[in-house]
Amino acid sequence: MxxxxxxxxxxxxxxxxxxxxxxxxxxxxxxxxxxxxxxxxxxxxxxxxxxxxxxxxxxxxxxxxxxxxxxxxxxxxxxxxxxxxxxxxxxxxxxxxxxxxxxxxxxxxxxxxxxxxxxxxxxxxxxxxxxxxxxxxxxxxxxxxxxxxxxxxxxxxxPTAYGTALGMIERGRLREGETVLVSGASGGVGIALIQIARARGARVLAISSGSKTDAVREAGAHEVLDRARDIAGQLRAAAPDGIDVALDVVAGELVGDGLPLLREGGRWVVAGALGGYDVAFDVRRLYLHNAQVIGSAMxxxxxxxxxxxxxxxxxxxxxxxxxxxxxxxxxxxxxxxxxxxxxxxxxxx
Missing domain, CATH: 3.90.180.10 (Medium-chain alcohol dehydrogenases, catalytic domain)
Known part of the structure; x- marks a missing residue:
């Protein structure tokens, strides 16, 4: 040719x-x-x-x-x-x-x-x-x-969006029946995370904004949380027993607010910093509950x-x-x- x-x-x-x-x-x-x-x-x-x-x-x-x-x-x-x-x-x-x-x-x-x-x-x-x-x-x-x-x-x-999503899910060891939180859910990586996590048999809670809620639900999210409202409060209501895995491309304040809501042995996987790279959290919520914060690049x-x-x-x-x-x-x-x-x-x- x-x-x-x-x-x-x-x-x-x-x-x-x-x-x-x-x-x-x-x-x-x-x-x-x-x-x-x-x-x-x-x-x-x-x-x-x-x-x-x-x-x-x-x-x-x-x-x-x-x-x-x-x-x-x-x-x-x-x-x-x-x-x-x-x-x-x-x-x-x-x-x-x-x-x-x-x-x-x-x-x-x-x-x-x-x-x-x-x-x-x-x-x-x-x-x-x-x-x-x-x-x-x-x-x-x-x-x-x-x-x-x-x-x-x-x-x-x-390649990048779904590759990043699959890398996060694999490194976070997401299993069937677990409850997962997806941040930045309307973006390319977010939609990919929802689709793959749903295909794995997880219960998917997604964070997005009001105008994109329907599209995020259509992608497979079981519940959509409004990022403009109290995320921690909405999470407690949607998952009273906590979440197993967070798949997070936002970081910022979400890490500190959300880490206490992980179940024992939970995993918080970070692959982006749309909400800010300077993060603070209570380290006791990490070691006392055998939780893990995992970085995931692609x-x-x-x-x-x-x-x-x-x-x-x-x-x-x-x-x-x-x-x-x-x-x-x-x-x-x-x-x-x-x-x-x-x-x-x-x-x-």
């Missing part, structure tokens, strides 16, 4: 607001040894796109430092972690049978080759991503989903393989809130930042 020499892309040349997203005509990358070239059908937006662009991650030695996901970014950088598309070329040492296959790319850059490796980098941050017509990826990170009933837009929503290769099995069988139904053409990436990011939508926003190169 012939590929052009150049392609349209949207990239950032430095940290800043939506204005730093620039359209560019760049060379189509050549797949190196062990890599494939994917023609991008859809790329989903994530909060990490906003925070990487803004440099909002801080560094261990300086929480306020401008930084990418795991350190300084190499500019210019093409953003976009979540890619669905087709393999159009393979590099040396790659099975030629992958050519023409419909795929989803695991965007994580791992610390080792093992099945339980930790992500230490991300496509669109530590290497160029999918805000472009083509992107390269390691062949080992490309998953064949040719037979999935999901659309390209739906497949593109999976997924492992094992988690991602489980997710792709769900996608092939169509056992999850991602919600696509809106789709934009590639050249309106800045507008799409602004819509994402407003948080008025339910589900995921995608770009179509």
């Amino acid at each position: 012939d590929t052009p020499e150049t392609m349209r892309a949207v990239r950032i040349a430095g940290h800043g607001g939506p204005e730093v997203l620039e359209r560019a005509e760049v060379a189509v990358p050549a797949p190196q040894a062990g890599e494939v070239l994917v023609r991008v059908a859809a790329v989903a937006l994530n909060n990490t796109d906003l925070w990487t662009r803004e440099g909002a991650y801080g560094r261990p030695d300086d929480p306020k430092a401008l930084s990418g996901w795991r350190g300084p970014i190499g500019f210019p950088r093409i953003q976009g972690a979540d890619v669905a598309g087709r393999v159009v070329a393979v590099g040396p040492d790659v099975d030629g049978g992958l050519a023409g296959r419909r795929v989803v790319v695991d965007p994580a850059i791992y610390d080792t080759e093992g099945p339980d490796a930790n992500p230490v980098g991300l496509m669109g941050s530590e290497r160029d991503g999918g805000y472009a017509e083509y992107v390269t990826a390691p062949a080992a990170r490309v998953h064949d989903v040719t037979d999935s009933p999901l659309t390209d837009d739906q497949l593109a929503t999976l 997924h492992t290769p094992t988690h991602f393989a489980l997710l792709m099995d769900l996608a092939r069988r169509g056992e999850i139904q991602p919600v696509v809130a809106a789709a934009y053409p590639l050249d309106r990436a800045a507008e799409a990011q602004e819509e994402l930042a407003r948080r008025a939508h339910v589900g995921k926003i995608v770009l179509r190169p």
Whole structure:
């Protein structure tokens, strides 16, 4: 299959607001040894796109430092972690049978080759991503989903949001019959958490705002708590015996308010800080009740393989809130930042 020499892309040349997203005509990358070239059908937006662009991650030695996901970014950088598309070329040492296959790319850059490796980098941050017509990826990170009933837009929503959700659920050891609290329930990760937790047989309590309540309930939440009211009071009423697992992308005051509501041996899993990264809680509620606070960044290769099995069988139904053409990436990011939508926003190169 012939590929052009150049392609349209949207990239950032430095940290800043939506204005730093620039359209560019760049060379189509050549797949190196062990890599494939994917023609991008859809790329989903994530909060990490906003925070990487803004440099909002801080560094261990300086929480306020401008930084990418795991350190300084190499500019210019093409953003976009979540890619669905087709393999159009393979590099040396790659099975030629992958050519023409419909795929989803695991965007994580791992610390080792093992099945339980930790992500230490991300496509669109530590290497160029999918805000472009083509992107390269390691062949080992490309998953064949040719037979999935999901659309390209739906497949593109999976890697970061559903990967993060599955990582949280696995690390939190959520079991059938347990009661789970989901914060930020109307966002991409929140909807994914509800769907996967519900499929596992958990009772799902979700925190959202009034206008999004119906959509969150439709995603599978058993009860929806209004984030504008007393969360702890609503939680006590909905789960008088406490909750087993909290799946939290908000953090902030919610951790201190909610930790006393965990049952014995409960787990509080944090994968975001939409409500603030500076957290205070009564440590006695932790050690006296054998509770655990667990940090969860994305997924492992094992988690991602489980997710792709769900996608092939169509056992999850991602919600696509809106789709934009590639050249309106800045507008799409602004819509994402407003948080008025339910589900995921995608770009179509």
